[in-house]
Amino acid sequence: MEVNPNTSDLQFDNNPKLANDLVATNQDEISYITIGSGFKGITDIETRPDDDLYILTYSRSDEGQGVLYRITNNY
Incomplete structure (x- = not known):
């Protein structure tokens, strides 16, 4: 996960740990996007x-x- 260039959003695209729909549907995906x-x-x-x-x-x-x-x- 990255912050986009203008630091207004988090970018999850093109990451193999998330499905193409960008929806966390299992514990591995949820753990990956949990930042706190x-x-x-x-x-x-x-x-x-x-x-x-x-x-x-x-x-x-x-x-x-x-x-x-x-x-x-x-x-």
């Missing part, structure tokens, strides 16, 4: 010029405190 889990109350998802993915969350149980997660590419 356990996020609660996602309010924003963005890629930045550093090509990392940022996920902003909000949780009422944390007294309104949000968490900013950074997902990096680990090649």
Whole structure:
């Protein structure tokens, strides 16, 4: 999986780990496209010029405190 050139989308095309329909239909395909889990109350998802993915969350149980997660590419 790659971020497209203008960093607005993830690209899954032409990848042998996914079917031609780009729909994850089995555990191997789901595992391949999972980039994180356990996020609660996602309010924003963005890629930045550093090509990392940022996920902003909000949780009422944390007294309104949000968490900013950074997902990096680990090649």
